Amino acid sequence: MLKTKPEYDEMLSAVGRRLQSNAIRKLTKLLGSREVISLAAGAPSFETFPVQELAEISARVLRDHGRFALQYGPTRGLSGLVEAVAGILRSRGIADSKPSEIVMTTGSQQGLDLIARVLLDPGDVVLVELPSYIGGLIALYNAQAELVGVRQDDDGMVISDLREKIDRALSEGRRVKCIYTIPNFQNPSGVTLAGERRKELAEVAEQYDLLIIEDDAYFDLYFTEEASRLMPLAALCPDRVVYLGTFSKVLAPGLRSAWLRAPEALATKVELAKEGADLSSSMFDQAIVIEAIREGLIERRLPELREFYRIRCRAMLEALERFAPAESHWTKPVGGFFILMQLAAETDAAAALPEAIENGVAYVPGQSFFVDGSGANTLRLAYSKESPEAIKDGVQRMCRVFQNAKALVEG
Numbered sequence: 001m002l003k004t005k006p007e008y009d010e011m012l013s014a015v016g017r018r019l020q021s022n023a024i025r026k027l028t029k030l031l032g033s034r035e036v037i038s039l040a041a042g043a044p045s046f047e048t049f050p051v052q053e054l055a056e057i058s059a060r061v062l063r064d065h066g067r068f069a070l071q072y073g074p075t076r077g078l079s080g081l082v083e084a085v086a087g088i089l090r091s092r093g094i095a096d097s098k099p100s101e102i103v104m105t106t107g108s109q110q111g112l113d114l115i116a117r118v119l120l121d122p123g124d125v126v127l128v129e130l131p132s133y134i135g136g137l138i139a140l141y142n143a144q145a146e147l148v149g150v151r152q153d154d155d156g157m158v159i160s161d162l163r164e165k166i167d168r169a170l171s172e173g174r175r176v177k178c179i180y181t182i183p184n185f186q187n188p189s190g191v192t193l194a195g196e197r198r199k200e201l202a203e204v205a206e207q208y209d210l211l212i213i214e215d216d217a218y219f220d221l222y223f224t225e226e227a228s229r230l231m232p233l234a235a236l237c238p239d240r241v242v243y244l245g246t247f248s249k250v251l252a253p254g255l256r257s258a259w260l261r262a263p264e265a266l267a268t269k270v271e272l273a274k275e276g277a278d279l280s281s282s283m284f285d286q287a288i289v290i291e292a293i294r295e296g297l298i299e300r301r302l303p304e305l306r307e308f309y310r311i312r313c314r315a316m317l318e319a320l321e322r323f324a325p326a327e328s329h330w331t332k333p334v335g336g337f338f339i340l341m342q343l344a345a346e347t348d349a350a351a352a353l354p355e356a357i358e359n360g361v362a363y364v365p366g367q368s369f370f371v372d373g374s375g376a377n378t379l380r381l382a383y384s385k386e387s388p389e390a391i392k393d394g395v396q397r398m399c400r401v402f403q404n405a406k407a408l409v410e411g
């Protein structure tokens with residue numbers, strides 16, 4: 001019998017058909033195996049991983065709790081870790097956080113995916129920052145949400161624009177469900193939501209009866225005293241916030257250990273969605289994290305980590321000051337991993353990338369972080385991976401390419 005090959009594309013679901021590779025993945029392909037200074041990779045520097053300490057903890061976990069750590073676990077997470085996260089939340093001002101409001105997730109990325117599935121119907125409007133974190137956008141997009149961009153300035157989301165966008169969507173008869181925000185040291189812009197705006201954002205959520213998805217992946221990695229005192233939105237209006245935190249940036253992303261805190265009714269639904277996704281996050285990983293917390297490994301290393309990234313951020317800012325072409329601007333982060341650079345209006349950051357790679361440096365063109373299709377003249381620069389010397393060298397090489405691109409445009 002003649003076998004015909006299935007038409008796989010025709011077998012896909014609506015969600016399956018929407019799936020597409022993102023700019024960062026495409027960039028990884030473009031880079032291939034080239035040796036370049038990467039101002040593109042948004043990952044923590046592997047220099048910051050406490051490999052020796054984690055080797056000892058892992059060996060101990062296996063020796064003393066092996067049967068338990070290698071078994072399936074509760075969907076909500078290891079109870080000792082859930083308790084510890086409740087403590088972390090209280091220390092962040094999210095006052096009466098209870099274990100029943102917490103679900104441990106396989107990275108915050110899973111938390112974003114699960115909450116999107118639990119909250120959103122196709123066509124529901126979600127307000128997102130311009131620009132926003134690509135992984136968050138993907139999770140919301142995969143849930144078939146309609147993503148509406150809200151302008152950001154140096155103080156974060158512009159509240160008047162947020163109101164305008166909500167009013168417009170409502171007047172078009174659309175259902176507006178939630179606001180997705182990364183208030184601290186945002187990925188990709190490095191911008192932080194100002195204290196006053198946090199209150200205003202909470203008021204908007206209250207007034208329009210919306211939820212806020214607060215993605216606080218970089219909370220601990222601040223560089224200034226002032227930034228250390230900023231309150232999460234979840235501390236201001238806990239009933240309206242789904243709050244996501246992670247151990248990826250302060251311990252190691254390979255442990256895939258993170259959490260989601262939501263009002264109990266939502267946390268219960270997230271738990272049920274998680275059961276269908278992976279039954280539970282890795283017990284072994286969670287057992288390692290709980291030991292790292294008990295030993296004070298995370299807490300002890302935080303000042304060093306902040307210093308590590310602060311030095312790299314300063315190196316990048318100084319290099320930009322020195323080498324950036326006229327008419328370009330960039331953000332001045334007070335924490336996190338990223339700077340967003342804006343080039344002269346006519347310079348296309350994506351078009352300049354192949355030449356930048358030829359010249360030994362990579363960055364992420366900004367356009368795919370902007371859901372409204374703007375941002376072609378922007379790029380994300382990560383200072384998290386390279387040494388301060390390499391950052392300076394990379395910025396100089398990159399800026400030379402931009403100067404040439406500008407000269408070409410100007411003829």
Ligand SMILES: Cc1ncc(COP(=O)(O)O)c(C=O)c1O
Pocket residue numbers: 042106107108109110133135182187215217245246247248253256257258
């Ligand atoms: C803003 C933001 N949210 C979530 C994540 C995902 O982190 P995790 O490793 O916990 O999945 C990242 C990772 O880069 C991020 O930048």
